[in-house]
Amino acid sequence: MKSTIEELGPTRVRMAIEVPWGDLDHAFAEVYKELRNQVRIPGFRPGKVPNRVIDTRIGRPVVLEQVVQHAVPEVYSEVVRENQVRVLGQPDIEVTRLDDNDTLAFTAEVDVAPKVELPPLDGLAVTVDDVEVTDEEIDQQISVMRERFGMLTAVERAAQDGDFVSIDLEATLDGEVLEDGSTTGMSYEVGSGNLMQGLDDAVRGLSADESATFQTALLQGPNAGESADVTVTVRSVKTKELPELDDEFASTASEFDTLEELRDDVRTRLARTKVLQQGAQAxxxxxxxxxxxxxxxxxxxxxxxxxxxxxxxxxxxxxxxxxxxxxxxxxxxxxxxxxxxxxxxxxxxxxxxxxxxxxxxxxxxxxxxxxxxxxxxxxxxxxxxxxxxxxxxxxxxxxxxxxxxxxxxxxxxxxxxxxxxxxxxxxxxxxxxxxxxxxxxxxxxxxxxxxxxxxxxxxxxxxxxxxxxxxxxxxxxxxxxxxxxxxxxxxxxxxxxxxxxxxxxxxxxxxxxxxxxxxxxxxxxxx
The missing domain is CATH 1.10.3120.10 (Trigger factor, C-terminal domain)
Known part of the structure; x- marks a missing residue:
């Protein structure tokens, strides 16, 4: 087998490969074996049809085509291995010569890994952000903890940002209620903006058992992109009461007895996180x-x-x-x-x-x-x-x-x-x-x-x-x-x-x- 490799560019090569007919014996054997089990010819038992009869009945060109399909992948892989070509993806193959009882020749164009010229890698240096934990960041973390331990209390007034409302929703398109377009008893934080566009504006100012209708674009389903009419009904309005920020809160929300100890722990945890971020940044x-x-x-x-x-x-x-x-x-x-x-x-x-x-x-x-x-x-x-x-x-x-x-x-x-x-x-x-x-x-x-x-x-x-x-x-x-x-x-x-x-x-x-x-x-x- 002969092969040459031509560089077409820094990331692509063309392999020209010639295969002597004798190197195709294995491929021929496999093809004839498969065809014997497929064809039925009168006078011959299944699997016992001679090669020459298969050539005559099926046609030599068909046999050669299947031999090519068997041989090319194996030969190509062998050339890649022997020449240690770092190929990327699948090649473009073209059979350039197929002379019966003589030679099979084909070309394979394929992307390859480029040759990378590395500069000296000693003396590398990078600069990352300082690890600095501010009081504002600690306050923010503790605020999140307070939110978790907040208590919801019903109020007799209109909903406003920060309130939690229980709502019913019904979405219609051209007067028809959409499939899966209604729900009841959903809890929602007014002003969070995390459900659908237009909902916050509709809910603000509504008291219990009041409704409003607004339009919003559908993001999912078969009607995605269309504008639907959504009716929201407020069933209850509740406000969140946060616990006092004192030692009692610290002992309830953590394993620490005092608020100072809790703040120190939060500072330590934030610092650790920022050190980790330094590593990722580096x-x-x-x-x-x-x-x-x-x-x-x-x-x-x-x-x-x-x-x-x-x-x-x-x-x-x-x-x-x-x-x-x-x-x-x-x-x-x-x-x-x-x-x-x-x-x-x-x-x-x-x-x-x-x-x-x-x-x-x-x-x-x-x-x-x-x-x-x-x-x-x-x-x-x-x-x-x-x-x-x-x-x-x-x-x-x-x-x-x-x-x-x-x-x-x-x-x-x-x-x-x-x-x-x-x-x-x-x-x-x-x-x-x-x-x-x-x-x-x-x-x-x-x-x-x-x-x-x-x-x-x-x-x-x-x-x-x-x-x-x-x-x-x-x-x-x-x-x-x-x-x-x-x-x-x-x-x-x-x-x-x-x-x-x-x-x-x-x-x-x-x-x-x-x-x-x-x-x-x-x-x-x-x-």
Whole structure:
């Protein structure tokens, strides 16, 4: 087999591959075996039809077409593996020569990971905000606590902002009550603005057993975007009485005996939160610095494919919610579909650049991923998604996302190592110690657990099982995944392209994600 690889650009190559006829024996055997089980020819038992008879009855061109469909994916994957091509997505295949009993030749154009030239990465420094907790912030937190312990008391007056009203609602369109368009006894805080547009204006000034009608745009359902008439009837008006801010309140609302102790605790908690935010800010600023200083060509088809995938996913979600794009954009406060997609494109491009840069750094520093890394990340992601580690690992396996997950863990580890070597100071010039930001809720697995993973005893310990995933996958496959996963689907002699298919500082702000936009970064380049 002969193959050449031509660079068409920084992110695209063309492979020209010639396959001697003898190398197609396996493909021919598979094709004839399948056809024997499909055709029924008088005089021959099922599965016993000779090859020459199949050629005659079905036609040699049909046989050759199916041989091409069997052979091209295998040959393409072999060339990718042998040449260590980091392919992105599926190739465009064109059969250029098919001489019976001689040669099969085809070309494969495919996007590839760009070659990234890294600048010196020593002496990196970022500046983050100071950790400063103000009295106003403490007052705000305690105010929230007071709200939780407030008591509702009925009043004989018209409703005003801050009151809690019990209301009945009925929505009609062209005089007909909408399906699921009525409700009774709903509790609502006047002035909160969190139910529907126009409701607050309608309710203000109403006393018990008084009604008002207003118009509002429907955001969901088959009539989304249309204006409906909504009648609101106030059944009761209540005001919230807050407890006195004293030691008695502190002992009721917390484990502390005095208000001063409670305020000190709130200050400590706020400071901890801001330290965590410092870690996340340092991470994001480091990523921003890398994006600004490292030139990374972006495969346009990769970006377009990701935009298409996300738009389709959003379309499915909107349909399930009974909404259309206009209602979604209005609810999101986005001016237009064009503005939405422009912001989406920017986020995707930044996420892809981040992935390429971190992969290049990981390659240069020979970063590897071990079982402890995988287990810790599985546990962290499972905790974030409120499921068991075993459930999360199973979800990865069923979705065929293990290679992407391993690659992303490698990027996360690379960013964490780079962050450890970065000088981080706050706005006042104080050095920030990232050791205070290490996760405490995700323990490392016990010694020896990884070696025995998969046995019934170890399954009982909660060690997640990633099946046949190997840590080395991250260093070998990077963005492209296993070459076998990149096999094209062949549809006749000429092959067209096919398409295959979320940082939370509270977990680990130092190493939580490989990009500021977690949603955009997760598996974008591997899709």
């Amino acid at each position: 991470r994001d600023k480091l990523v921003e610095h890398l994006i600004e200083t490292v030139e990374v060509p972006i495969p346009e088809k990769l970006v377009e494919r990701e935009i298409e995938w996300r738009n389709q996913a959003m379309q499915n979600e909107l349909q399930q919610a009974g909404m259309d794009w206009d209602a979604f954009l209005q609810m999101s406060g986005v001016e237009s579909r064009e503005a939405y997609e422009a912001e989406q494109r920017t986020n995707i491009e930044e996420a892809v650049r981040t992935q390429f840069i971190l992969d290049a750094i990981a390659d240069a520093r020979e970063v590897t991923v071990d079982n402890d890394d995988l287990s810790a990340q599985v546990m962290a992601q499972a905790q974030r998604n409120r499921m068991s580690p075993e459930q999360y690992a199973q979800q990865l396996q069923q979705g065929g996302n293990i290679a992407e997950f391993v690659a992303d863990v490698r990027r996360t580890k690379t960013l964490a190592q780079l962050l450890e070597q970065t000088t981080i100071t706050d706005a006042s010039g104080n050095v920030v110690d990232l050791e205070a930001l290490r996760p405490r809720t995700v323990p490392a697995p016990a010694a020896g657990a990884a070696d025995d993973a998969g046995t019934p005893d170890d399954d009982a310990t909660g060690e997640p099982d990633l099946g046949d995933a190997e840590p080395e996958d991250a260093t070998e496959d990077g963005l492209g995944g296993d070459a076998a996963d990149q096999s094209p689907e062949v549809a006749g002699p000429t092959v067209g392209p096919t398409t295959d298919d979320d940082g939370d500082a509270a977990v680990d702000p130092a190493v939580d994600t490989a990009a500021p936009d977690a949603d955009a970064a997760d598996g974008t380049a591997a899709r």
